[in-house]
Amino acid sequence: MASPLQRRLVNRDDGLGRIAAQLVRVKRRLNLLTAQQLAFSTLALLLGAGGILVIAAFLLSTTHFLVLGVLLVMALAAAIPAVVVRCVRRFANFNRAATIADERAELSSRLSTMLTLAQDEGKYPLWPFLVEDTLSRLPDFDPRRIERRRVSRAIYGFTAACLIASMAGLMTYAARRHQEALRKVLKNLTLEVDPSEIAPFDNPSGQSAEIEGAPDALRSLAERLQQANRGSGGSNRGALDQLTHKARNFASNLQNRLTGRDLRDTPEKVKLRLAQALGDKPPPPDSGPEQQGGGSKAAPNSSSGHPDFGANSGAPPHQGVAPDQQANNGADSAAPNRPNAPSDLPSGKSLEPRGPQGPGSGDTSMPGQQEGSNEEAAGQSAGQGSDPEHLMGPPDAPSHKDENFEIMIDARLSDRSPIASAQPYLPPKVKTDLNPYQHPDEPLDRGSVPAADRDTIRRVFER
Amino acid sequence: MSTTLNEMPTVADFARTFRRIQGEIHKVIVGHEQPVEELLIALFAGGHVLIEGVPGTGKTMLVKALGQALNLSFSRIQFTVDLMPADITGTRVIISGEDGRREFRFTPGPVFCHILLADEINRATPKTQSALLEAMAELQVTVSGTTYPLQPPFFVMATLNPIEMEGTYPLPEAQLDRFFFKVRLNYPEESELVRIISSTTGPELHTIDPVFEPTEAAARIEALKRLVREVIVAPEIEQYAARLVRATVPEKSKFILNKEGLARDEAVNRYVSFGSSPRGGQALMLGAKVYALLDGRANASYEDIDRVAYPALGHRLTLNYAAEADGIDPAHLVQKVLKSVRDLRGH
Numbered sequence: 048m049a050s051p052l053q054r055r056l057v058n059r060d061d062g063l064g065r066i067a068a069q070l071v072r073v074k075r076r077l078n079l080l081t082a083q084q085l086a087f088s089t090l091a092l093l094l095g096a097g098g099i100l101v102i103a104a105f106l107l108s109t110t111h112f113l114v115l116g117v118l119l120v121m122a123l124a125a126a127i128p129a130v131v132v133r134c135v136r137r138f139a140n141f142n143r144a145a146t147i148a149d150e151r152a153e154l155s156s157r158l159s160t161m162l163t164l165a166q167d168e169g170k171y172p173l174w175p176f177l178v179e180d181t182l183s184r185l186p187d188f189d190p191r192r193i194e195r196r197r198v199s200r201a202i203y204g205f206t207a208a209c210l211i212a213s214m215a216g217l218m219t220y221a222a223r224r225h226q227e228a229l230r231k232v233l234k235n236l237t238l239e240v241d242p243s244e245i246a247p248f249d250n251p252s253g254q255s256a257e258i259e260g261a262p263d264a265l266r267s268l269a270e271r272l273q274q275a276n277r278g279s280g281g282s283n284r285g286a287l288d289q290l291t292h293k294a295r296n297f298a299s300n301l302q303n304r305l306t307g308r309d310l311r312d313t314p315e316k317v318k319l320r321l322a323q324a325l326g327d328k329p330p331p332p333d334s335g336p337e338q339q340g341g342g343s344k345a346a347p348n349s350s351s352g353h354p355d356f357g358a359n360s361g362a363p364p365h366q367g368v369a370p371d372q373q374a375n376n377g378a379d380s381a382a383p384n385r386p387n388a389p390s391d392l393p394s395g396k397s398l399e400p401r402g403p404q405g406p407g408s409g410d411t412s413m414p415g416q417q418e419g420s421n422e423e424a425a426g427q428s429a430g431q432g433s434d435p436e437h438l439m440g441p442p443d444a445p446s447h448k449d450e451n452f453e454i455m456i457d458a459r460l461s462d463r464s465p466i467a468s469a470q471p472y473l474p475p476k477v478k479t480d481l482n483p484y485q486h487p488d489e490p491l492d493r494g495s496v497p498a499a500d501r502d503t504i505r506r507v508f509e510r
Numbered sequence: 511m512s513t514t515l516n517e518m519p520t521v522a523d524f525a526r527t528f529r530r531i532q533g534e535i536h537k538v539i540v541g542h543e544q545p546v547e548e549l550l551i552a553l554f555a556g557g558h559v560l561i562e563g564v565p566g567t568g569k570t571m572l573v574k575a576l577g578q579a580l581n582l583s584f585s586r587i588q589f590t591v592d593l594m595p596a597d598i599t600g601t602r603v604i605i606s607g608e609d610g611r612r613e614f615r616f617t618p619g620p621v622f623c624h625i626l627l628a629d630e631i632n633r634a635t636p637k638t639q640s641a642l643l644e645a646m647a648e649l650q651v652t653v654s655g656t657t658y659p660l661q662p663p664f665f666v667m668a669t670l671n672p673i674e675m676e677g678t679y680p681l682p683e684a685q686l687d688r689f690f691f692k693v694r695l696n697y698p699e700e701s702e703l704v705r706i707i708s709s710t711t712g713p714e715l716h717t718i719d720p721v722f723e724p725t726e727a728a729a730r731i732e733a734l735k736r737l738v739r740e741v742i743v744a745p746e747i748e749q750y751a752a753r754l755v756r757a758t759v760p761e762k763s764k765f766i767l768n769k770e771g772l773a774r775d776e777a778v779n780r781y782v783s784f785g786s787s788p789r790g791g792q793a794l795m796l797g798a799k800v801y802a803l804l805d806g807r808a809n810a811s812y813e814d815i816d817r818v819a820y821p822a823l824g825h826r827l828t829l830n831y832a833a834e835a836d837g838i839d840p841a842h843l844v845q846k847v848l849k850s851v852r853d854l855r856g857h
Contacts, residue, residue, distance in 0.1 A: 155802075155811035160744040171742045173808035176521055180808060 050141050056165060062182045063165065069185060070158065074144035076190040080199045085134035087201035089127060095208035096123050101215035104305040105222070109270055113298035152188040157181045222307040270299065519730075519737050524803045527734060528554070530721050534579040537716045539572050540709065541702035545693045548821050549576065549667070554731070554738050555796035557690020558646050558666040560631075560681075560825065567695040569669040573627040581720035581727045582624035582663070589634035591677060595641035599651045600658075616653060621645050622660060624728065628668035632678040639685055642666065646688050663731045683784070683828055690793050692825035741799035742809040750854050751794045751815050757847045758827055759785030775850040778843055781833035786826040793822035812855045820844045 056067035096119045103115045139147060145158035161177060168174045186192075519527070528550060535546050545561070549572065552559045561569050570586070577584030587598060600619030606612045620626065621642070631639060645651050649660045668689070670681070686692075698706060709716060722730050759766060760779045778785075797818030798810040805814075824840040832838075 149811075155805065155807055155809070155813060156744060156747065157807065157809055157811075159746070160742055160809040160811075163744045163746065164742060171808075172518065172740050173521070173742055177742060177808040180806070 056162075062178045063161065063168075065185070066158070066161065066178070066181055069188065069190070070141065070144055070148065070162075072190045073148050073188060073193050074139050074141060076194045077139045077144055077147060080194060080196060081134050081137045081139070083199035084137075084201040085131065087199055087205040088130045088134070091201065091204040091208035092123055092126050092130065093208075094205070094212045098208065098211035098213075098215040101219060101305050102211070104302040105218050108266065109295055109299045109302055112302050113294055116298060116301075148188040148193050151193050152184070154181070154184060154188060157184070158188065219305065219307060226307050270295075518740070519733055521737075521803055521806055521808055524554075524734055524737055525806055527721065527730075528804055531576075531579050534718045534721060535572070535575045537718055538575045538709075539568055540705045541698045542568065542572070542695060545695055546572065548691050548693050551797050551800040551818070552690040552693075553663070553665050554735055554800050555690060555793070556663075556735050556738075557793060557796070558668070558688065560668050560670055560686070560689040560692045561695060562670040562672055562692060563695030564673060564697070565671060567697065569695060570627065570629060572695075573625065573667045573669075575718055576667075577625045578718040579721055580625070580731065581722045581724050582731075584625045584627070585620035585623040586627040586629060587620050588629045589631050589638070591633060591635065593634045593638050595638050596653075598638065598641045599645070599653055602654050614654075616656065616658065618658070619651075621651060622658070624661065624663055624665065626664070626666045628666060630671050631668040632670050632680060634679065636679055636682060639679065639681060642668075643685060643688060661728065663728060663735065686825055687787050687789050689825065691797070691821040693821065738796065738799050738803060741802050741807075743795065743799070744809070746854075747798075747810055747812060747815065748795065750812060750851065751791055751798070753851050753854055754794065754815065754819065754847060755786045755788070755791040755823070757785075757851050758782065758790070758823060758843075775843075775846040777838070777846045778850075781829055781836070781838045781843060782827050783830045784828040786823050790823050790826045794818055797822055816848055819848055823847070 056063055057071055058064065059067070100116060100119060103112050107115060142159065142162055145162045148154065149156050149158050157177065158181065161181060164171065164174075171177075531550060532546060536543075539546060549559055549561075553576075561572070563569050573586075574584065587593070596619065598619050598621050600617050600622065602614040602616050604612050605615040628642065631642075645660060645664070646666050649662060649664050651658045651660065671678075720727070757775070758778060760782045762779065794815055795810070798814035801814040801817055802808070802810045820841055823844050827840050827843060829838065829840065829843075833843075
């Protein structure tokens with residue numbers, strides 16, 4: 048905005064008017080640079096911080112990412128106002144432009160003296176000489192000489208920030224490409240599973256299962272498990288803990304979004320197929336209604352989130368290593384609110400092997416479970432199936448040469464548990480007095496097995 | 511000379527005349543460019559100069575050369591311990607008239623001249639030294655109740671011998687303050703010494719050509735002095751000079767009511783007993799104006815003030831014993847003061 052003095056001087060026709068007009072151009076050029084500095088510096092701070100944040104999302108753990116994010120936000124909150132204030136102060140008015148021109152053109156205060164005393168010019172006998180002398184040096188304070196640069200030096204910082212942001216963008220792009228490629232691969236991915244590798248969920252040996260996977264996924268999984276463990280620690284957490292918990296959740300979500308690891312919208316399904324055929328007979332084309340019955344039994348159990356893994360549960364709620372649990376996960380993800388979800392599944396997505404027992408439950412080929420064609424019956428048959436009498440009944444003649452089955456599991460990629468407080472299932476220890484002459488296939492005495500351990504025994508024999 | 515006596519000389523006239531006088535003086539004075547320039551600045555600013563230097567560095571020669579170059583009346587007083595004030599100002603003596611009547615008549619002393627050389631002023635008693643005070647400050651002399659004006663330009667150059675301090679009377683602060691500048695003549699460099707030897711021992715002695723005609727010299731110099739006072743000074747530069755003077759005053763000074771703008775430099779507070787008087791500010795501004803004219807400008811600038819700071823303020827700082835013990839020089843303190851007020855310049 049032009050000051051009254053500026054307007055008055057610029058409108059004059061004499062030498063002072065010419066000098067003032069040139070000073071106005073100097074002022075414009077200086078202020079243009081200051082405006083550029085303001086814009087470039089602010090953008091550089093924002094872009095740089097954003098880029099660093101994205102890169103940190105790839106490289107740092109959630110805790111470190113959270114700390115860095117907080118520090119960056121604090122630094123931005125301090126730096127941006129400082130830059131704005133500094134640039135606003137640097138905006139030149141008419142007198143300040145004259146002072147700068149005096150200094151840079153080595154005019155020895157000619158311009159600032161003229162502007163200051165312009166109102167009383169008649170008082171000074173040497174005033175005409177001062178004006179003429181300054182006019183003779185008009186080229187010395189040409190705007191291009193006073194400020195040679197057209198672009199502020201802050202553009203260097205802006206460029207550096209752009210480079211950081213570009214690097215972050217490239218990393219994000221590469222990560223997304225990787226995710227997309229992974230999805231494409233997973234669409235038609237069939238994992239061949241050796242039947243001998245299929246094991247029940249529990250781990251009787253007491254050893255932890257070793258999980259291999261992508262570092263990012265493992266890190267995320269570990270953090271979520273840790274978070275879930277903390278979440279199940281009790282409801283008496285302090286407000287600070289809750290705040291920390293929320294902050295970590297927020298940071299984790301943000302990190303996942305920035306890195307493209309957010310798996311919520313991954314519709315890809317993984318098919319698991321038993322590669323080693325148990326017989327020469329090809330699988331029947333139709334999966335049959337019994338498979339649907341098995342699926343319908345598994346779905347409510349998983350959706351109920353019951354942590355126990357007994358006869359009533361078709362699968363543990365959160366472990367993805369056992370085939371039956373994978374079946375449940377698949378059913379949940381395909382139709383989480385529908386108990387009969389497996390009936391909607393494609394025919395090839397049977398959740399359990401089809402044995403000679405025909406219409407069995409989703410569990411295994413136990414005879415007692417053949418009645419489980421609906422939810423209620425499934426629960427009853429599961430109870431019967433755990434009966435040691437049935438379990439240890441007379442073994443059928445092995446006729447596996449005629450059998451062949453295929454497990455098709457419909458599953459979504461997930462690194463989180465549907466239940467925050469889920470814990471790995473630890474089977475109870477079985478205390479059974481064994482006959483010293485006990486043969487492996489010899490039935491145990493019914494009365495010697497505690498009722499609570501019958502399920503465990505059943506699964507041990509299943510394996 | 512392009513101007514007549516009645517019209518004001520131009521800025522270019524001033525610079526040209528100044529350089530010409532400078533050139534004439536340097537015909538006989540080898541080296542000492544800075545002291546000669548400061549001497550002339552003080553002359554055109556209307557002040558007086560105290561020249562300090564060891565014997566044989568050309569103090570008396572410098573003053574005589576100036577008088578010859580300006581073509582003005584010149585007197586020299588050798589100050590001794592038995593010199594009386596009347597020996598300077600003049601006295602009333604009994605004169606017998608033609609009719610036989612005897613009357614007291616004033617006989618002007620050597621002070622009635624344009625250029626006065628007070629050689630080794632610190633050898634006279636304070637009473638005699640102070641006889642110069644009225645003449646220097648008010649351009650007049652009062653003898654036996656009668657005041658006699660001095661003819662302008664009146665320019666006192668007093669020399670001071672920093673050695674042989676036995677039997678000397680250091681100048682009181684009040685009298686020091688009346689000197690516009692204190693100029694120091696240092697030992698000549700070797701090359702200058704060679705030129706001095708060759709130019710003063712050869713068959714040809716250099717002579718000075720007066721710059722002015724005897725009849726118009728005083729008037730011309732007075733015109734140039736008026737031009738100096740017409741130099742335009744922006745208010746912020748006056749404020750800068752004032753702040754510079756205030757910054758020489760230590761905060762602990764008992765004679766300061768408002769502490770704003772006092773010394774911000776710790777060295778000044780530590781080593782200075784008394785800072786510059788307002789005369790220091792006048793010397794700063796007038797000296798800056800002369801520098802501006804010499805630079806071909808009609809306005810004074812911050813740089814002009816800085817250039818004149820040491821000769822104007824250095825001898826006005828009264829240092830304490832701590833400064834003497836630590837070997838602190840007034841020049842060092844003036845530099846500190848300049849640095850402490852630099853933030854007032856522009857922007």
